[in-house]
Amino acid sequence: xxxxxxxxxQDVPSxxxxxxxxxxxxxxxxxxxxxxxxxxxxxNELGYKYAAYDGAGCTGCGVCFYVCPEPGAIIVxxxxxxx
Amino acid sequence: MKAAVLKKPSAFYDKFERKGGAHQETTHYxxxxxxxxxxxxxxxxxxxxxxxxxxxxxxxxxCSVFAYYYLNVGNVQAAHGRAPAVATGLxxxxxxxxxxxxxxxxxxxxIGTAEILHAANRGENISVFFVNNAIYGMxxxxxxxxxxVGQKTTTxxxxxxxxxxxxxxxxxxxxxxxxxxxxxxxxxxxxxxxxSRTKRAVRKVLQNxxxxxxxxxxxxxxxxxxxxxxxxxxxxxxxxxxxLPVFPTEVFKDTTKDAETLxxxxxxxxxxxxxxxxxxxxxxxxxxxxxxxxxNFPVQNMKIAGFGGQGVLxxxxxxxxxxxxxxxxxxxxxxxxxxxRGGTANxxxxxxxxxxxxxxxxxxxxxxxxxxxxxxxxEDDVVPNGLVIINSSIVERxxxxxxxVTLYIPLTEIASxxxxxxxxxxxxxxxxxxxxxxxxxxxxxxxxPKTIKRKNMIETNIKAVEAGVQYVRENAGKN
Amino acid sequence: MQRxxxxxxxxxxxxxxxxxxxxxxxYPITPASEIAQAAAALFPLLGGTFVQAESEVxxxxxxxGASATGARVMTASSxxxxxxxxxxxxxxxxxxxPCVIIDVMRAGPGLGNIWPEQGDYNQxxxxxGHGNYKTIVLAPNSAQEMCDLTMLAxxxxxxxxxxxxxxxxxxxxxMMEPVEFPRSRKKVxxxxxxxxGDAESQGNLVSSILMNTTLLEDHNFALQKKYEKVxxxxxxxxxxxxxxxxxxxxxxxxxxxxxxxVMQMLRDxxxxxxxxxxxxLFPFPQKAIADACEVAKKIMVVxxxxxxxxxxxxxxxxxxxxxxxxxxxxGAVPTVDELLEVVQKYI
Numbered sequence: 001x002x003x004x005x006x007x008x009x010q011d012v013p014s015x016x017x018x019x020x021x022x023x024x025x026x027x028x029x030x031x032x033x034x035x036x037x038x039x040x041x042x043x044n045e046l047g048y049k050y051a052a053y054d055g056a057g058c059t060g061c062g063v064c065f066y067v068c069p070e071p072g073a074i075i076v077x078x079x080x081x082x083x
Numbered sequence: 084m085k086a087a088v089l090k091k092p093s094a095f096y097d098k099f100e101r102k103g104g105a106h107q108e109t110t111h112y113x114x115x116x117x118x119x120x121x122x123x124x125x126x127x128x129x130x131x132x133x134x135x136x137x138x139x140x141x142x143x144x145x146c147s148v149f150a151y152y153y154l155n156v157g158n159v160q161a162a163h164g165r166a167p168a169v170a171t172g173l174x175x176x177x178x179x180x181x182x183x184x185x186x187x188x189x190x191x192x193x194i195g196t197a198e199i200l201h202a203a204n205r206g207e208n209i210s211v212f213f214v215n216n217a218i219y220g221m222x223x224x225x226x227x228x229x230x231x232v233g234q235k236t237t238t239x240x241x242x243x244x245x246x247x248x249x250x251x252x253x254x255x256x257x258x259x260x261x262x263x264x265x266x267x268x269x270x271x272x273x274x275x276x277x278x279s280r281t282k283r284a285v286r287k288v289l290q291n292x293x294x295x296x297x298x299x300x301x302x303x304x305x306x307x308x309x310x311x312x313x314x315x316x317x318x319x320x321x322x323x324x325x326x327l328p329v330f331p332t333e334v335f336k337d338t339t340k341d342a343e344t345l346x347x348x349x350x351x352x353x354x355x356x357x358x359x360x361x362x363x364x365x366x367x368x369x370x371x372x373x374x375x376x377x378x379n380f381p382v383q384n385m386k387i388a389g390f391g392g393q394g395v396l397x398x399x400x401x402x403x404x405x406x407x408x409x410x411x412x413x414x415x416x417x418x419x420x421x422x423x424r425g426g427t428a429n430x431x432x433x434x435x436x437x438x439x440x441x442x443x444x445x446x447x448x449x450x451x452x453x454x455x456x457x458x459x460x461x462e463d464d465v466v467p468n469g470l471v472i473i474n475s476s477i478v479e480r481x482x483x484x485x486x487x488v489t490l491y492i493p494l495t496e497i498a499s500x501x502x503x504x505x506x507x508x509x510x511x512x513x514x515x516x517x518x519x520x521x522x523x524x525x526x527x528x529x530x531x532p533k534t535i536k537r538k539n540m541i542e543t544n545i546k547a548v549e550a551g552v553q554y555v556r557e558n559a560g561k562n
Numbered sequence: 563m564q565r566x567x568x569x570x571x572x573x574x575x576x577x578x579x580x581x582x583x584x585x586x587x588x589y590p591i592t593p594a595s596e597i598a599q600a601a602a603a604l605f606p607l608l609g610g611t612f613v614q615a616e617s618e619v620x621x622x623x624x625x626x627g628a629s630a631t632g633a634r635v636m637t638a639s640s641x642x643x644x645x646x647x648x649x650x651x652x653x654x655x656x657x658x659x660p661c662v663i664i665d666v667m668r669a670g671p672g673l674g675n676i677w678p679e680q681g682d683y684n685q686x687x688x689x690x691g692h693g694n695y696k697t698i699v700l701a702p703n704s705a706q707e708m709c710d711l712t713m714l715a716x717x718x719x720x721x722x723x724x725x726x727x728x729x730x731x732x733x734x735x736x737m738m739e740p741v742e743f744p745r746s747r748k749k750v751x752x753x754x755x756x757x758x759g760d761a762e763s764q765g766n767l768v769s770s771i772l773m774n775t776t777l778l779e780d781h782n783f784a785l786q787k788k789y790e791k792v793x794x795x796x797x798x799x800x801x802x803x804x805x806x807x808x809x810x811x812x813x814x815x816x817x818x819x820x821x822x823x824v825m826q827m828l829r830d831x832x833x834x835x836x837x838x839x840x841x842x843l844f845p846f847p848q849k850a851i852a853d854a855c856e857v858a859k860k861i862m863v864v865x866x867x868x869x870x871x872x873x874x875x876x877x878x879x880x881x882x883x884x885x886x887x888x889x890x891x892x893g894a895v896p897t898v899d900e901l902l903e904v905v906q907k908y909i
Contacts, residue, residue, distance in 0.1 A: 004088045004090075005086070005088070006085075006088055007085060007086075008084060008086050010084070011084065012084045012086040013086075014086075020108070023114035025114035025314075025315035026115075026314065026315055027115060027315050027316065027319075030316045031274060046109065048114065060087075062089050063275040065089045066120070066124075066275060066278045066282070067274070067275055068119075068120075069112060069114075069116055069119025069123075070109060070110060071091045071095050071122060071126070072095075072109075076088070076090075078086065078088075079086070080085045081087070
């Protein structure tokens with residue numbers, strides 16, 4: 001199935017850790033092949049020190065999305081494949 | 084910039100309102116718990132296959148008891164271990180729905196062992212996801228049937244001992260030994276590779292059901308960081324180090340290609356068809372009988388007794404049916420319980436013009452004794468002036484009582500002369516009606532064809548009735 | 563229309579099918595197996611489902627699943643099986659699902675024996691599983707009522723979204739009597755709360771879990787309100803000769819058939835004896851019995867148990883009349899003469 005295609009402001013590929021949904025399990029950080037996700041020093045409303053994208057290095061591989069157990073905590077923006 | 088988005092699949096609710104409380108966008112699962120990963124893979128597959136509206140998810144008892152908070156499908160919550168039975172009911176009722184039984188290790192491999200094995204063995208066309216984390220997460224980290232040998236839990240504080248708790252049970256392997264399941268696999272949630280494999284397996288297991296191929300089972304080794312007291316990454320490593328050697332991840336069975344596609348058909352039945360099936364279409368109208376007949380009908384409290392095989396029970400049914408045809412109240416009850424005695428088969432029949440109370444004839448006014456033991460057993464019970472019919476072909480003695488009416492007939496002999504010894508009971512009924520005159524013996528000709536199951540016997544049975552009538556006519560008063 | 567001479571156990575199944583029941587899940591047990599056998603023979607011929615489950619527990623949970631779709635569904639068993647089913651019945655009552663359960667009582671406790679008893683009264687009428695729930699309980703005393711009350715059971719189950727038990731015994735089940743069946747099969751309506759596996763019902767949830775204490779308390783109070791409503795609208799009993807009765811006999815099921823003889827015989831002797839036969843055991847005909855006590859000096863309860871219904875009669879009578887009790891257990895059923903002798907002592 002094709003992914004939803006949207007228009008966004010930021011660079012693609014990239015990813016977003018939705019900070020208030022992150023439980024700080026570190027799985028995205030551990031498994032990211034590019035090592036481009038890290039913990040912030042801040043705590044979110046759930047009381048967890050949450051992860052965030054470093055801002056560069058994402059290849060849109062989707063690993064973080066699948067290793068993250070929270071349904072909505074990670075969004076990955078991939079390049080739209082040319083037909 | 085244009086971007087292809089990988090985000091929460093739409094088969095999830097936008098907000099988890101059923102969860103209540105402050106945080107309705109996150110799950111209740113602990114950080115690093117594998118349930119969330121599996122929920123995502125299932126939701127993604129349901130979204131991609133476009134079947135969320137057809138799907139019914141069964142939430143088990145365990146940490147995933149609240150799975151219905153999250154997936155925007157039809158939701159049913161089940162008792163501990165019973166999800167496969169509940170799934171059976173759901174799927175059989177609605178074959179077009181996609182039924183998911185989502186279970187943990189305590190649920191599926193301990194308290195619900197029978198339900199999962201038999202649902203698998205029946206080949207129910209359902210998808211089962213079995214989350215194995217080797218521990219009871221929700222109730223406080225007690226031992227699971229899949230807990231590893233030596234693993235410490237709150238109920239195996241010194242480690243699981245084989246001598247006390249046995250070995251971890253391998254459900255995927257067990258289920259793969261059954262004939263019916265079409266797909267059985269075990270995967271893990273320990274890294275992207277294993278999660279991708281799980282994703283493929285989840286889709287396979289659902290696709291099989293969508294294509295009506297039968298029972299599919301996926302066991303998933305899933306981290307429980309809280310229960311194991313490990314960080315999320317360490318919990319994944321723990322599966323790699325300790326669970327994989329005991330629970331290998333592989334496809335244990337795949338007969339999907341050879342599986343016959345199940346066919347479901349449904350149609351409404353007309354009332355005519357229903358009545359035909361229930362044998363109610365040819366009952367006809369009720370016969371009109373005169374008030375005089377009803378008012379004057381003498382209540383028949385009958386005991387019919389003999390050897391098994393002498394047709395005493397069917398004689399009772401036939402004579403009761405005659406009474407019913409005459410618009411009388413009737414009951415028939417076979418010998419039952421402590422009331423059974425004397426090594427005889429017997430039944431009580433009551434035919435009455437009034438509402439019948441107890442169906443048991445303890446003081447008969449008609450006793451039909453097809454053999455000696457029956458006469459021995461019931462002679463004393465007969466009311467004074469009652470009628471005793473004796474099968475004189477077999478019963479060697481005379482009736483001792485002087486205060487009853489007796490009718491001796493060689494029933495077996497007469498029936499045997501007609502070539503059907505088993506029709507002695509019908510000889511008897513013919514004789515009984517002719518002798519008492521309570522009902523027309525010709526009623527039997529209507530009733531016998533409806534009551535006798537072996538149709539080739541009907542004619543002989545009718546001849547037997549006639550012979551009984553004939554005997555009474557020729558021998559009346561000679562007893 | 564002419565009647566069919568039929569066993570009570572078979573009348574249950576034909577009645578169920580005419581009531582629109584399409585699914586049967588059960589486990590064999592004497593003396594209820596004939597019901598399963600009749601279902602196995604007939605359900606598939608009308609496009610219905612018959613599954614012999616691996617256990618009583620599985621059977622009642624299959625009923626739970628099918629019921630969640632709004633289908634008319636049933637099971638049947640006897641005491642030991644009902645003990646096992648209690649878990650599922652509690653869930654069905656908690657999730658407010660309709661279903662019909664037939665209990666052909668046998669003698670207990672434990673394996674007991676297969677002869678008739680009424681020792682399941684407490685576990686059925688008082689809600690034998692965990693939690694504050696009730697099942698609606700119907701007690702037939704003839705083959706005709708085996709059909710009629712089974713049909714009624716499906717309607718009540720659906721109306722109140724509650725399990726309904728037809729509580730009967732081996733005598734009523736084994737006995738053949740004329741039964742008049744309806745000529746048209748009931749059409750089953752789609753239930754708005756049910757989970758059908760389609761877009762329209764996608765938002766529905768069938769569940770008995772409420773973690774919030776306030777919500778669960780509200781749910782429990784709502785259930786009690788429902789049971790009160792059932793009591794107001796559907797308390798059923800048969801009263802015979804109670805207007806002038808000085809002694810009222812109370813019994814249900816097979817006992818009521820024997821008591822009928824006893825009452826008739828005493829009436830023939832000019833004795834002022836009446837009879838109340840509860841047809842619903844929950845709701846219990848409390849008011850009818852209380853009212854009858856205005857006239858009757860004595861109440862006589864006859865049961866095939868250690869006095870399980872007697873407790874409910876005592877609650878109804880509230881000390882207004884004297885209560886006598888006669889019982890048999892272990893599968894023994896009193897004869898008419900035996901009861902006559904007992905009852906005569908109290909006139």
